[in-house]
Every structure is written in structure tokens, then in C-alpha cells.
Amino acid sequence: MFNLFSGNKNKQQSEELSSMQQELAAIEQRWYTFLSKLEEKYDEVLTAFEAEAPSIYEQDEDYAKRTYHRFKSGMDGQLTAIRKKMQDTAEVQIRNTYRKYDTASYNSPYEWRNRCLDAEHQWEERTNAKRDAAFAKVEQAVSEDLEVQYANILATYEQIKNKFTCTQCGCKLTIDRLYFISTYITCPACNTQNTFEPGTQIRTLEWLARPLAEHRTKHLYEQYQQHVYNGRHDDRVAYRQGKEAESMYYEKYLRAMFDEMNNIIPDKREQNELFYQRMLADHKR
Amino acid sequence: MENEETPKLSFAERMKQKAMQQKNYGHELEKPEQAAGVAARDCPNCGAPRAQQDGLTKCAYCGFEFIQTTLSDGMYIRKEDNSRQ
Amino acid sequence: MFKKLLKDLLGNDEEKKEPQPSANAANNATAHNQHEAEEEEEEEEEEYEDNGYGDDDGNAYDPQTHHGLHYTQAQFDAEVDRRVNEWKADEEDPDDADIRNAKINFGNSLYREWNRNVSESQYMKFNQQYGSTALGYAVFGSTKHDAANPLLEPIHGITLQDYAAASSKMASGVGANQIAKALGVEQPVWEEASTLWISRMQQDNTFTVTNLFGTYFGESAQHPKLGGLAAAQSESGKANLEKLATDRYFYEELCGARQAAYEYGLDGAQWIMENYGIALGDFQNVAVKYMTERNAEWNSNEIMHFQNYQEQKQKEYAAKFAAEQGGNVADDVEF
Known part of the structure; x- marks a missing residue:
């Protein structure tokens, strides 16, 4: 078989090898568990976002929906934080470990590394897809509200279009179109230039038009x-x-x-x- | 993250509170909801009203400048709205 | 800031598609370097790697086109055309985009050939200018105001300078009524001009109007009619703004903080207002100043240095905001 001397050397090598393999196997197992726990947290954030976002949007009275945007941005920030935690851990636990053992000329654990990094890659792909889907779903839900906002603008316009009279002669002024900025309206009787203010709600038409058109x-x-x-x-x-x-x-x-x-x-x-x-x-x- | 002492609020609920409690940037400047309305500006110099045929930029009676620039063809306001004199 | 501006003006999907002039130029530079590395003598390659991105390479360059002064632009263009035509003869039916890219690549490599010991920063300036011109984009910081350009015609007598300075002032808390008054117009005139200036930017696929808007936005303090308008500002806010404009590290820190704030559900602009008393418009003015300087100097090492600093600060503020909200969702997940 083999002589004593080289046998010792082999034994030492194989002991080293097996301790390395044990360490790698343990890290790999912990890595998969870690990834799946992080993904659970990721899913929790997405589920909560989907549940809360539409009602926050609807209740947000700000024309630019800034409360909703802060909420969205904060929830998205958590997704980013989870992803960063995953990436930082991959660096320390997987890449650094690989570098440590890669210096030994024998049996570089590159297959181990590839498996672990594949799992990282798949985690990224999967969570990204989930994020896109959830955000698209919420976007769809909140953009239904654009039609409501538009209908409200039209209703307000109907209410006001015959409501005003000339400040000079009192004759009826017709607001003949959906002016969305202030402008001059001429009195049909005395020709006086009246300044028309469309009001906060109708003004939002200018910013609503494109998102609504995109939605449609x-x-x-x-x-x-x-x-x-x-x-x-x-x-x-x-x-x-x-x-x-x-x-x-x-x-x-x-x-x-x-x-x-x-x-x-x-x-x-x-x-x-x-x-x-x-x-x-x-x-x- | 789970804090035993605080009442049971989920992360999302706390984020929602945080989003709702903040002031918007520029909130001091924002006017409260403004209603639609109509006003007219008489000449601050001689009190004459402004009629369409006299243009928007100058008072037809005393020459007061309502608007110091030259109007171009825009959306509602047109070149013809410049006062002649 | 310009990304944000474009996004505001053009909407979301647009932003993704818009080429970023500087990123574009950087890509061209990389492609060029890879291609050229094979052909250039080793000695030469070393020479430009070693030049430390210094600005002064001892040569004279045209400040507008960035061409060397020992040849004319006509000679340069003729040589590029010759090479493009030679290449075209071998290519099977290239389309416009192919030809344009070839022109950019040949132009960039010819520039190195004709300006042998060009510094990296000088090369980057040329690269940006040349690539953007070939693509038909104006370059921020070196866009010229051509009065004959119909897109730059005043609207109701309100110039782009007026509109940009007004936008800057309004972002710092000056009211629209004050703006209209200072410009000598009534509110409806101001509002119509304002709407139409945004339309002008939307119509302009050379980015000339948008770039000039940015430049004039940054110069709002010098505007003859609007320069003096200011919203009320606290003493500490004034001091912080002064620091922001002179201390690049402080500026980068607040950029990082603002970014981190958004990720933690805070309105970054409001956060800066509350903590440092600096208004958004003033902050953007300072951003334009640094951006203009950056484009004029193009020192890659310095750009990288400040970028790293900002990232570091963003991390620190993220940790602070996380602590304030009682941690992050996944804090209890341990490896």
C-alpha cells in the first residue's frame, strides 16, 4: 500500500481536507437557511406594502400624494437593506472563505463557491421579480384612482362654469373651457378683462394628464x-x-x-x- | 427589531405613521385649497377698467403699464393682447 | 439633480431611456481604450496611465471643441470621414446608428493619435463633447445660448434665464406672486410662460434648453430682477448654506444623508430644511456649481474620491435612521 512517511503526510492532508470540507458544508447549510430567512422577511415587507399602500394613496389629500411616496420609499428602502445584508454576508461568508481556501493549491473549492453564489444569484432574481410584481400591482391599484380624480375635476368644472359674473358689470361669464391655469376671460357685455382662477383641484389636471393617459x-x-x-x-x-x-x-x-x-x-x-x-x-x- | 415594550405595531404600520406624521417640503408656502374665482384689476393709477380692445399691457386712459413685457403667441394669451400705444 | 429634473419634466419611462451625456461619454472612452490597447505601443500606454490624470499636459487646446491647436477641425473631420468611409466599404450595409458609433470611435482614437501625450482629463472633455455632438446632444456646462434657436425665444417676454432663476427662487420658498411682480407681469402671464417653458424642454431632443436651464438655475443669484428675492432664512441656515457652497465634504455628506433619508421613508428635502435650514432650491444651486466644476475639470480620481465619501456618509446616516425607527426588518436574521 503506501509507506509510513507518505501515509502520514496523506493523512495530514486528508485531515485538513476533511476539516475544510466540514467547515464548507456547515457554511453552505447556514447560507441556504440564511437566504430563506431573509426571503421570508422580504416577502413580509412586500405583503405589508401591497396591503397598506392603496389605502394610504387614497387617503392622501396632497395633490402630489407625498405621504404615499414616503411610505413607498421607506418600504422599498427596507427591501434594499435586506438585499444589502445578503450581499455583505455573501462577501464575508462565501467569497472570503473561498479566498482563504483557494490559496491552497489542492482541491480549490470552486464548486462550493459556485453553488453558494448561484443561490445568491437566484435569490436576487427571485426577489427582484417579486418586487416588480408587487410594485406593479400596487401601481395598477393606485392608478385606478387617477380616473376618479379626473372625474372629480370634470364635475367641479361643470359646477363652476356658469357660476361667475363680470366684476365690472355683473353680466354672466361663461368659462367656456377647462382652463387649468389662471387666465383672462373677457366679459361678453362690457369687454372687461376678468382674471379667472381655476382653483387648486382643476390645476392638478396639468400633472394628471400624462399618468392618466399612460394608465389608459x-x-x-x-x-x-x-x-x-x-x-x-x-x-x-x-x-x-x-x-x-x-x-x-x-x-x-x-x-x-x-x-x-x-x-x-x-x-x-x-x-x-x-x-x-x-x-x-x-x-x- | 421586535420591541417588547411598544404596543404591537407592525413595521408597516409604524412606517405608515411615520409617512403620515411628516410635514411636506414647502408646506409653509402652500395655500390651503383654493377655490375657483374671478377678479379684475382696474388701473391702480386712474381707476379705469381694462377692456379687451385696449389690450392687456397698458391702461388705455393713462398709459399705466399693467404688464411690462411684450406678449407673444402663447396658449390663451396672444400677440393681439399687447396694448397698441 | 438633472436626472431628477428630467424625471420631473419627462416622466418615469423617459428617464430610463434618456442617455446621460457623461455616462455615455465614459462608455465610449472604455470601448475606445479596450480597442486601442491592442494597437498602441506599450510605452505609450504606460505614459497615459502614469500621467496621474493631471490637467496640464503642456499642450494648447481649443476651450470650446477641446481640439489641439496644431491642426484644424476641418482636417480632423476630414480624416475621421476618410476612416469612416474606409470602414464602410468593408461593412455590409451599416445603418445610421452603426455609422454614428463608428464616427465616434474613430474620432476618439484619432484624437489620441494627434494629441499624443494628452492628459486623461483633457481627453475626457473632448470625448464628452465629441460624442455628444455626434449624437446631437448638447453638453451641460458648454451649451451655447444661440439666440436664433426658436426654442430659446422668450415667451411673453419671459426669457429662459428668467424662468430658470424663478424656478430656483421658488424652490427656495419664494412665492409665484413675488416672481410675477418682480418680472413685471401678471400672474396669468407668468403661469402661461411657465407651462410653455416646460413644453419647450419636452420638445427639445438636443437637451439644449434643459442644459441651459440648469446653468441659469445655478446663476439665479445674479439675475437682475430676481437675484435679490429670498425667502426668510434663519442665521444658522445662512451659515450652513455658505458651508455647503465652500466645503465639498459637507455637500457630499448632505447628499448622502438625503439619499438615506428617502430610503427610510423621510422626505430628504424636508429633512435638510429641518436640520440645516437649507432650502431645496439653494441646495440645487450648489449642486449645479459643483457639477459645472466637475465637468470643466473632469478629474476622475477626484470624482471617485467624493463618490466614495458620499457612499460612506450615506451608510452612516442609514444606520442612524435605522436606529431611530427601531431597526430594520431583518435585523434579527443572523447568519
């Missing part, structure tokens, strides 16, 4: 997203066809979105059309 054309945006071409550049024919299809769906979405904007805020049609041209040109570039 979300299906087209998703359709476009499905046709974003990520193929390789070197197959020219396929690349061009892919890009052409992508552009077609983008244009379809963009046109519909701007049509909605023009419906919602018709007085900005001229500006919106120029904005549309620019976005289309950007996409082509």
Missing part, C-alpha cells in the same frame, strides 16, 4: 414591451426586422397615449404634438 394605454405599452428587440446586432436582417417591429409597436403606443393626453387636456394639444415628435425621434435614434 397601458395595454399598448405592455404590447410594445413584449416586442422590444434584444437580438444580436450581427444578424443584420433579423436585427432590422426586430427593430422595425419594435418601432411599430412603440409608435402605436405613443400615438394612442398622446391621443389620450389630447383628450384629457385639449388646450395643450399643440405642445403635446411637439413633445410626441420628439419622443418618436428619440426612439428612432
Whole structure:
């Protein structure tokens, strides 16, 4: 078999090896447990976010919904903190351990490292997907409220459009369109320039128009997203066809979105059309 | 994170409280909900009202400058709204 | 700040798609270096690695185009065109984007060839300018105000300088009525101009209006009609603002703190107001100042240094905010 001397050496080596393997196996086990515990916490944050966010949005009386945004940002911050904790631990427990044993020329534990880092990678992918899904769900829920806000603006406009009289002669003034900023209204009887103030609620129309238009054309945006071409550049024919299809769906979405904007805020049609041209040109570039 | 002494509030509930208790940036400046309304500005110099045919920028009677700039073609306000003299 | 500005102006999805001029230039630089490394002599490579990103390489450069003064821009462009055409002959039916990228790459490598011992910071300035020009983007800090550009025409007599200074003042707490009064207009005129200036930025895919807006925003204190307007500010707020503008470390610290605040559900702008009495508009003014300096000098080591410092501070403030809210959700998860 083997002589005593080399046998001792082998024994020593194999003892070292087995103590290393034991250590690695223990770390690996703890790593998987750690990842799954962190993921439970991650899920808890997401579940709570999904449950609370829509009602916070609805109750938030601020026109910019800043309470909701603070809440969202704080909850998202926790997700980031969990991810950072995971990454920091991977650095110390997995990468550092690997570096420690990788210096030995024999039996570098790179398979061990790969398994552990694969688990890290999968954890990231999985939690990212969950986060995206939860945020999209909440976004969908809160954007339903945009229609309500818009309907309220229209209702307010109906209430006020025949309510005012000329400050000079008292003749009835008709607010003939949905002015969303203050402007001059001429009295039809005495020609006096009256200054019309649309009020806080109607003013929000300017900021509501685009999110609402996007909400209404979300299906087209998703359709476009499905046709974003990520193929390789070197197959020219396929690349061009892919890009052409992508552009077609983008244009379809963009046109519909701007049509909605023009419906919602018709007085900005001229500006919106120029904005549309620019976005289309950007996409082509 | 679980604090035994505080009443049982979940993390999300505490985050919600924190979000709701804070003041918005610029809250001192924000006016309370403003209602729609109509006003008119008579000439502060001679008291004459402003009529459309006389333009927006100058008082037709005493020449007082309501608006010191030259109006261009905008959304509602047009070049024609510049007073002639 | 400009990311934020673009986001506010253009909405979310837009922000993701907008090229960031500087990041873009940096990418081009990396691509170029990898490509060139194979071709350049070893000695030369070492030379530019060793030059320590110093600013003065002893050569004279045009301050606008950043070209060396020992050749003309026409000569340079002709040589780039020649190389692009040579390349095109071998390429199978390249599209516009391919040609544009080739032009940028050839231009960058030619620049190194014709400016042999160019410093890294000088190269970065050229790279940014050249790449952006080829793509049709204006570069922040070196965008020229061309009065003939219809997008820069005043709206109801309100110039972009007026609008940008007003935006800065309003972000620091000056009311719209004060702004209108100081500009000599009535409220409806100001509001319409304000709406239309935002539209101008949205229409402009060269970023000229947005870049100039940023520059003028940062110069609001010098605006003849609006410069003197100020919201009430505490004595300590004044002192802190002064410190912010002169002590880069303090500025980076507050940037880190603000970022951390948002991650802990706090309004960062309000947090800075409450703790340091500095208004958002004033803070952004200082940001523009540092950004302009950064683009003018382009010292990679320094940029990295401050970035690391800010990250370090952000971590410290995150720990502080976490402690204030009774810890983070996953604190009890141990390895």
C-alpha cells in the first residue's frame, strides 16, 4: 500500500481536507437557511406594502400624494437593506472563505463557491421579480384612482362654469373651457378683462394628464414591451426586422397615449404634438 | 427589531405613521385649497377698467403699464393682447 | 439633480431611456481604450496611465471643441470621414446608428493619435463633447445660448434665464406672486410662460434648453430682477448654506444623508430644511456649481474620491435612521 512517511503526510492532508470540507458544508447549510430567512422577511415587507399602500394613496389629500411616496420609499428602502445584508454576508461568508481556501493549491473549492453564489444569484432574481410584481400591482391599484380624480375635476368644472359674473358689470361669464391655469376671460357685455382662477383641484389636471393617459394605454405599452428587440446586432436582417417591429409597436403606443393626453387636456394639444415628435425621434435614434 | 415594550405595531404600520406624521417640503408656502374665482384689476393709477380692445399691457386712459413685457403667441394669451400705444 | 429634473419634466419611462451625456461619454472612452490597447505601443500606454490624470499636459487646446491647436477641425473631420468611409466599404450595409458609433470611435482614437501625450482629463472633455455632438446632444456646462434657436425665444417676454432663476427662487420658498411682480407681469402671464417653458424642454431632443436651464438655475443669484428675492432664512441656515457652497465634504455628506433619508421613508428635502435650514432650491444651486466644476475639470480620481465619501456618509446616516425607527426588518436574521 503506501509507506509510513507518505501515509502520514496523506493523512495530514486528508485531515485538513476533511476539516475544510466540514467547515464548507456547515457554511453552505447556514447560507441556504440564511437566504430563506431573509426571503421570508422580504416577502413580509412586500405583503405589508401591497396591503397598506392603496389605502394610504387614497387617503392622501396632497395633490402630489407625498405621504404615499414616503411610505413607498421607506418600504422599498427596507427591501434594499435586506438585499444589502445578503450581499455583505455573501462577501464575508462565501467569497472570503473561498479566498482563504483557494490559496491552497489542492482541491480549490470552486464548486462550493459556485453553488453558494448561484443561490445568491437566484435569490436576487427571485426577489427582484417579486418586487416588480408587487410594485406593479400596487401601481395598477393606485392608478385606478387617477380616473376618479379626473372625474372629480370634470364635475367641479361643470359646477363652476356658469357660476361667475363680470366684476365690472355683473353680466354672466361663461368659462367656456377647462382652463387649468389662471387666465383672462373677457366679459361678453362690457369687454372687461376678468382674471379667472381655476382653483387648486382643476390645476392638478396639468400633472394628471400624462399618468392618466399612460394608465389608459397601458395595454399598448405592455404590447410594445413584449416586442422590444434584444437580438444580436450581427444578424443584420433579423436585427432590422426586430427593430422595425419594435418601432411599430412603440409608435402605436405613443400615438394612442398622446391621443389620450389630447383628450384629457385639449388646450395643450399643440405642445403635446411637439413633445410626441420628439419622443418618436428619440426612439428612432 | 421586535420591541417588547411598544404596543404591537407592525413595521408597516409604524412606517405608515411615520409617512403620515411628516410635514411636506414647502408646506409653509402652500395655500390651503383654493377655490375657483374671478377678479379684475382696474388701473391702480386712474381707476379705469381694462377692456379687451385696449389690450392687456397698458391702461388705455393713462398709459399705466399693467404688464411690462411684450406678449407673444402663447396658449390663451396672444400677440393681439399687447396694448397698441 | 438633472436626472431628477428630467424625471420631473419627462416622466418615469423617459428617464430610463434618456442617455446621460457623461455616462455615455465614459462608455465610449472604455470601448475606445479596450480597442486601442491592442494597437498602441506599450510605452505609450504606460505614459497615459502614469500621467496621474493631471490637467496640464503642456499642450494648447481649443476651450470650446477641446481640439489641439496644431491642426484644424476641418482636417480632423476630414480624416475621421476618410476612416469612416474606409470602414464602410468593408461593412455590409451599416445603418445610421452603426455609422454614428463608428464616427465616434474613430474620432476618439484619432484624437489620441494627434494629441499624443494628452492628459486623461483633457481627453475626457473632448470625448464628452465629441460624442455628444455626434449624437446631437448638447453638453451641460458648454451649451451655447444661440439666440436664433426658436426654442430659446422668450415667451411673453419671459426669457429662459428668467424662468430658470424663478424656478430656483421658488424652490427656495419664494412665492409665484413675488416672481410675477418682480418680472413685471401678471400672474396669468407668468403661469402661461411657465407651462410653455416646460413644453419647450419636452420638445427639445438636443437637451439644449434643459442644459441651459440648469446653468441659469445655478446663476439665479445674479439675475437682475430676481437675484435679490429670498425667502426668510434663519442665521444658522445662512451659515450652513455658505458651508455647503465652500466645503465639498459637507455637500457630499448632505447628499448622502438625503439619499438615506428617502430610503427610510423621510422626505430628504424636508429633512435638510429641518436640520440645516437649507432650502431645496439653494441646495440645487450648489449642486449645479459643483457639477459645472466637475465637468470643466473632469478629474476622475477626484470624482471617485467624493463618490466614495458620499457612499460612506450615506451608510452612516442609514444606520442612524435605522436606529431611530427601531431597526430594520431583518435585523434579527443572523447568519
